[in-house]
Amino acid sequence: MSREFWSYCLSQLEQELPPQQFNTWIKTLHAEDGDGGESPALRLIAPNRFVQQWVRERYMRRIVELGAAFFGVEPACELALPAAGAARPAAALRPATVSAPREAAVAQTETPAVSMASDVAKLPPRRAEPERAVSSEAAAYDKTRLNRDFTFNNLVTGRANDLARAAAMQVSQNPGSSYNPLFVYGGVGLGKTHLIHAIGNEIFRRNPRAVIRYVHAEDYYADVVRAYQQKSFDVFKRYYRSLDLLLIDDIQFFNNKNRTQEEFFHAFNALTEAKKQIIITCDTYPKDVQGLEDRLISRFDWGLTVQIEPPELEMRVAILKKKAEADRIDLSDDVAFLIAKNLRSNVRELEGALKKVVAYVRFHGKEITLELAKEALKDLLNAHNRQLTTEHIQKTVADYYKIKVADMHSKKRTRVIARPRQVAMFLAKDLTPLSLPAIGEAFGGRDHTTVLHACRTIAELRLGDPQLNHDLHVLTQVLRG
């Protein structure tokens, strides 16, 4: 029975998916009879763990839907790996839903032995009809190219973006009639894309029948090129003029692309005349966009132009807390403050820093603390490539011990001068790839054995001398930036 279903499933998916996707992911699966007791069951074998994860996240829901259509109730679908996984008794399998990839991923890290071998999708039997409606809605949503993760709910608001957010809310409540076009501009990584996806998602939520398309300016350009190559401008025009909402990101990429600008100009006119909403983002104010035709720029002024500014400290802290909450990470205020204080320019780097802290504590199996966060971000906060020179090291060490830089080269052997000189040699060996003779040369033409002696002396002394050890830590940190 399940093999018949799998043939049906294959024929359906072959029609629904592009051939590349079908051949790469679906055709490589192999069906076995599942152990579902009374109810229908399907057991699929993926050739490797990557295909297993991929299919689980992208196609499993559809396969279950097809099963529901075929059997009348949803079958229990299992996606396993060959060999060891095949011998595993069904009772030991961990049930998991296929609809929550994040949960599946988290579960996978927690119980790798079980979830790597197989995964079961057991959903309570339901009637197939409502599922089909959901499926067509899901297909419509896929065509919008929107990102579900960007909504108004998880958009942190502050002085930097409250006007833009208010305008965006207004547009999502009355698309086509409030501000058209809505032109959102601001520096990179401040949340323009998040804001316009949020509008798209809100409009789709209110009206799932709305024909929505998010497109990056570069992809719009690629569509124009494709239309050229395939002589399919009619299809291209018809598609873009059939939209209820067009969200176009990073319009500055239209710079000097004349045919693209012309096509967009006509699409813009057709859509605004039909009272369809257009939302545009750009990195600068419309009049400052380089290489854009005046007739386009003047049209951008028809609606409302709003700016997103860089977030202030409190907002950056709030963004981090929100992000941590979404990823179910316990992030204390002091750690959020540490990251927000050091990364000022844009939101993306905040996120990068948070990822780094999380990866660090997970790897070391610890909780996030201020100390660990500092340790994790050590290299990230260091903006410059450290091309350290012996001169820089000598100066830093001389300043630290309050001696003259000239003493680094001198022949004096008194302790107050000799010890810092040895410290500087030690650091030069540690922090640069210079050869020992080259280091000796830089310290007043000394022999490499002197450098070697200095390095050994300092390495031994630091073990029993906390003050020296502390000095070395501080100096290393200062030198590394």
Next chain:
Amino acid sequence: MKQLVLDITKDAPPRFDNFIVGANAALVAALRERADTLADHLLLWGAHGCGRSHLLEATTAAARDGGRPAIAIDAREAGACLPEDEGLLLAIDNVGALSETAQIALFNSFNRAGSLGQTLLLSADRPPLGLPLREDLRTRIGQCLVFEVLPLADDERASILHGMAERRGLRLDTDVVAYLLRHGRRDMPSLLAVMDALDASSLEQKRPITLPLLRELMQRGLDI
């Protein structure tokens, strides 16, 4: 008569098992994870010769072994388009060297990665804040999980040299390695260049690699 040497290298291809991990255990764990899961994009950075290319090659090879499509591209060879294969692990070495058009291609890859299920794996010679790239690309790189490839200690460098000698079937005196670490530049590219010179000379002269051989080469102008 001088023995002519065929120009063939016998070094093993870059893999995780021939990478000396040193202080980079967390990085290697993160890379292994990316070989077979849809994890966040990752940037690794470090000075020339720290093993960046080795790690990118090792990760893409591990991904291919595990069934995930993967490719490593040198930034200088990247053009206006980057692969759009689904689920691809796309590694780009030395992103600082991307041309202007290639920067847009990588920018597009960032934007499309979500829908294509691609994971980007990038390397650079400095952290994202200092990369000389378009700001919209640079910040996207800053959003990656960022790791510094930490330099090796001298004894780890020595064990790389001995490992390499073993793979090439050479007998390498410990004195030679100690001498190189004491007298020469201690970054891996410099050390490996000296090793290549020693290897070639040892074959030509049919002599084992010893200190006298190294000294002889240095007298003939070899820079260490």
